[in-house]
Amino acid sequence: MPEEREYRTEAIVIRKTKLGEADSIITFFTPHRGRIQGFAKSLRKPKSKLAGHLELLTYSQVSFARGRNIDTITGAQTIDAFLPLRNNLWLSSCGLYVAELVYHFTPEGQENFTLFRLTLDTLRRLCRGEDTEVSLRFFELHLAEGAGYRPELDTCVNCRSALAETTNFFSPQAGGMLCPSCRQMQPTGFPVSPAAQGIMRHLQRAEYPAIPATGIDPESLHEVEKISGAYLKYLLEKDVRSAAWLEMLKKSLG
Numbered sequence: 001m002p003e004e005r006e007y008r009t010e011a012i013v014i015r016k017t018k019l020g021e022a023d024s025i026i027t028f029f030t031p032h033r034g035r036i037q038g039f040a041k042s043l044r045k046p047k048s049k050l051a052g053h054l055e056l057l058t059y060s061q062v063s064f065a066r067g068r069n070i071d072t073i074t075g076a077q078t079i080d081a082f083l084p085l086r087n088n089l090w091l092s093s094c095g096l097y098v099a100e101l102v103y104h105f106t107p108e109g110q111e112n113f114t115l116f117r118l119t120l121d122t123l124r125r126l127c128r129g130e131d132t133e134v135s136l137r138f139f140e141l142h143l144a145e146g147a148g149y150r151p152e153l154d155t156c157v158n159c160r161s162a163l164a165e166t167t168n169f170f171s172p173q174a175g176g177m178l179c180p181s182c183r184q185m186q187p188t189g190f191p192v193s194p195a196a197q198g199i200m201r202h203l204q205r206a207e208y209p210a211i212p213a214t215g216i217d218p219e220s221l222h223e224v225e226k227i228s229g230a231y232l233k234y235l236l237e238k239d240v241r242s243a244a245w246l247e248m249l250k251k252s253l254g
């Protein structure tokens, strides 16, 4: 079947790169084409009609014309600008963190509808001002799972025994929890309190609406943040730039 010369898709803008005087390369995450790129001619000129519809973290209907090296963006219409994210430094930073992780965890041109839904739902939750820490932890765990790296949280990844209600150890290298006796043989991994293990298992299993927005102990949630951050960093083999920024911002906002 010949490839179509033009096509349209819903798309979330997850990255923008300047090109030359006034052009841009835009990276999108789409429901059925995965992560794709488009060339936006003269996007940075003041009279550009497309610019407003192709802002970072905008959900738009976008038209493309096939090109030899890169497809050209021929039209764009905003579906959701996620406005609450634009006027709030913390929320916009959370949104950019989500976009950066999606960029790094998705191969080009490979459909992953589950991850698309997760991304869209997470940005909407941030807009509704739901507990951002819970939203981000839920996103991180399900992002890893959607990318094929579901962490094992119920049984020891080494001896396969069920984990006791005690401090167990999360090993990014092993992709899950180690029981105390296996940890002695393999001294990797972070100690995880029973409370934090409970939160992680709940976030992994439950549909988002079933997760209470309040009542989760902030200290245990912070523990989960450190563990899931270390896991993502290990999987990516590098630091997530916006994660360091979020951490700094959190300290300065108190």
Ligand SMILES: [Zn+2]
Pocket (backbone or CB within 6 Å): 156, 157, 158, 159, 160, 161, 178, 179, 180, 181, 182, 183
């Ligand atoms: Zn074990």
